[in-house]
Amino acid sequence: MLHNHAQSLFLKCGTAILAGLQVFAGLPLPAIAQDDNRAKSPDSNTRTPIQHVIVIIGENRSFDHVFATYKPRDGQTVDNLLSEGIIKADGKPGPNYSLALQYEAVDSSSVGFQEAPQDKSVYSVLPPPLAGGPTSPFLSTVAEAEAAENGLPNAKYYTYLTTGGTGLTAGTTDTRILNVNNLPPGPFQITPGVPYDAYAASPVHRFYQMWQQMDCSTDYTERQNPSGCKMDLFPWVETTIGAGSNGRPQPSPFTDASTGEGSTAMGFYNVLEGDAPYLKYLADHFAMSDNYHQAAAGGTGMNHIEMGTGDAIWFSDGNGNAAMPPHDQMVAADTANAGIVDEVEDPNAAPGTNNWYSEDGYGGGSSGKPSFGGGSYSDCSDPGAPGAP
Numbered sequence: 001m002l003h004n005h006a007q008s009l010f011l012k013c014g015t016a017i018l019a020g021l022q023v024f025a026g027l028p029l030p031a032i033a034q035d036d037n038r039a040k041s042p043d044s045n046t047r048t049p050i051q052h053v054i055v056i057i058g059e060n061r062s063f064d065h066v067f068a069t070y071k072p073r074d075g076q077t078v079d080n081l082l083s084e085g086i087i088k089a090d091g092k093p094g095p096n097y098s099l100a101l102q103y104e105a106v107d108s109s110s111v112g113f114q115e116a117p118q119d120k121s122v123y124s125v126l127p128p129p130l131a132g133g134p135t136s137p138f139l140s141t142v143a144e145a146e147a148a149e150n151g152l153p154n155a156k157y158y159t160y161l162t163t164g165g166t167g168l169t170a171g172t173t174d175t176r177i178l179n180v181n182n183l184p185p186g187p188f189q190i191t192p193g194v195p196y197d198a199y200a201a202s203p204v205h206r207f208y209q210m211w212q213q214m215d216c217s218t219d220y221t222e223r224q225n226p227s228g229c230k231m232d233l234f235p236w237v238e239t240t241i242g243a244g245s246n247g248r249p250q251p252s253p254f255t256d257a258s259t260g261e262g263s264t265a266m267g268f269y270n271v272l273e274g275d276a277p278y279l280k281y282l283a284d285h286f287a288m289s290d291n292y293h294q295a296a297a298g299g300t301g302m303n304h305i306e307m308g309t310g311d312a313i314w315f316s317d318g319n320g321n322a323a324m325p326p327h328d329q330m331v332a333a334d335t336a337n338a339g340i341v342d343e344v345e346d347p348n349a350a351p352g353t354n355n356w357y358s359e360d361g362y363g364g365g366s367s368g369k370p371s372f373g374g375g376s377y378s379d380c381s382d383p384g385a386p387g388a389p
Contacts, residue, residue, distance in 0.1 A: 059300065060202050063293055066276050068187065068268035070283060078290045081187055081268065091189030091270045100186040102126065102266065103215075104236045107355040113208065113347040113386035116217040120233070123185035126263040127239050127256035129177060131168040133199020137161075164199045171260040174201070183263070190267040191275050203234075203265040205243055206360065207298040207376065208347035208387060213237045213265070214297070235263040237355070244360030247342060250353050299376075315377055325377045339363075343375030347386050 044051060068081040069089055081087045085096035105120035107113070139145045145161035152158055166176070173180055176193030194200060204210065214229040221228035242259025251258050269275035282288075295306035305313050317323040325343040332338050346359035361376035379385045 060205065062203075062265070063290055064187070065268050066279055067271060067283065067288065067290065069270045069272045070280065070288075071272065073284070078288070080290060087187060087189075087268075089272050091268070091273070093184055093186065097184070097186055101232060102185050102235050102263075103232045105233060105355075107212075107240075107349050109349045109351045109353070113349070115211045115387060116215050116220070116230075117212070117233070120236075123235065125181075126183040126185055126188070126266060127235050128173040128180050128183070128262050129188075129190075129264050129267055130171055130201050130257060130260060130262035131166045131174040131176075132170055132201025132260070132264070133164065133166050135167060135169060136165040137163055160197060163197045166199055170201075171257065173257070173262070177267070183266075187266050187268055188263075189270050191269055191273065194267075196269065196276055200267075201261055201264040202243075203261065204238055204241075205299045207302070207378070208345060208357070208360075209237050209241060209244075210297045211387065212355075234265040238263065238265060240355035241357050241360075244362055245350070245357045246362050247359045250350060250356040254353075254356075325375055343377050345376060345378045345386070 064081050067078070068087060069091065070078055070080055071082070071089075072078045077083070081100070082089060082094075084099065085094045086100045087097070088094045101122050103120040103122050105114075105117035107117045139148060139162050141162060142155055142158045145158040149158070149161060166174075168174065168176070174194070176198075177183075177188070177190055178193060190200075204213065213234045214231055215233045216227065216229040218228055220230055238261040239256040239259060242261050256262060271277075271280040295303045296312070298306075302312070305311070315323055315325045326341040327344045328340060328342045330338065331341050341363045342359050343361050343363070344359070345357075345361040347357045350356045350358045361378075363375075378387070380388055383389055
């Protein structure tokens with residue numbers, strides 16, 4: 001994330017998790033592209049037999065969310081929850097389940113943002129995961145689906161646009177999950193209660209949240225864990241700050257369900273029991289991403305930029321000079337859209353809260369007025385800025 005530059009830099013931090021990137025080489029061209037112009041295309045004039053590479057970005061889900069129990073072909077290996085002995089093939093806790101235990105922590109305004117909080121203790125049971133998405137599907141018939149989306153090959157595919165309703169109210173306990181109120185403090189299988197075509201709650205999408213979830217410190221570095229990351233604060237971050245505060249005060253009363261997420265990040269499918277069959281097929285026949293999860297800690301925008309350019313984006317005045325993004329600033333004052341915008345992150349806990357960020361960089365500002373616009377920047381050149389050291 002840090003980037004050398006002579007001037008003060010505000011770097012883009014993104015908005016969603018990039019997970020499960022998979023690269024498949026040598027796939028045939030879509031039929032639409034196989035016309036008389038193909039012979040003239042430079043696509044076939046390649047130095048290797050590989051003529052096309054398709055990148056599939058699995059938004060907002062981790063590798064283990066889909067491939068926790070995946071077993072590769074003989075002679076191949078994979079690094080997942082099953083191979084690590086964290087779970088068994090049936091999805092139940094394995095002999096090394098303790099490696100994935102999750103903790104709750106304390107990060108108050110008196111100490112400032114903590115990437116690796118020291119005051120923490122293991123959960124006795126997980127905060128319940130919450131339902132996400134509509135109670136009923138957005139589209140009820142194939143005809144509605146065809147009117148809303150074009151280009152799918154046949155009616156079978158349009159059928160999938162008419163499924164996925166949860167039967168539950170978004171933000172409430174996901175009672176489709178077995179033993180939902182008494183889950184062990186680590187990964188848990190979400191099927192058969194949550195089918196693969198169902199809408200689901202979305203994990204945290206943000207930069208500072210991901211830093212905390214990974215719980216990294218040089219004090220934790222060892223031969224078996226050279227990254228120094230414990231990966232043990234996922235539910236705590238989801239339930240204390242979630243996707244962000246937008247400069248708003250913390251809701252009252254505040255519970256584990258207030259952010260609308262619960263322990264969403266700890267759920268996984270079981271491909272050995274028939275879940276995610278198409279993604280399993282792709283992994284069986286092409287390539288998979290167990291050694292690559294995302295380009296940078298952060299969200300959608302940041303990862304697309306990093307993956308494509310190998311660099312971070314910084315806020316410019318339009319003439320190549322680093323500049324201050326909108327910071328607690330009135331915009332569009334003479335219009336109906338007037339409001340305060342603050343695109344500079346402040347993950348320090350608001351007074352009287354446990355990890356409720358003061359400002360997540362999406363607008364809002366300290367005035368509490370409505371948010372207009374978006375963005376997410378950090379002054380990485382300031383050693384006093386949260387997380388910069």
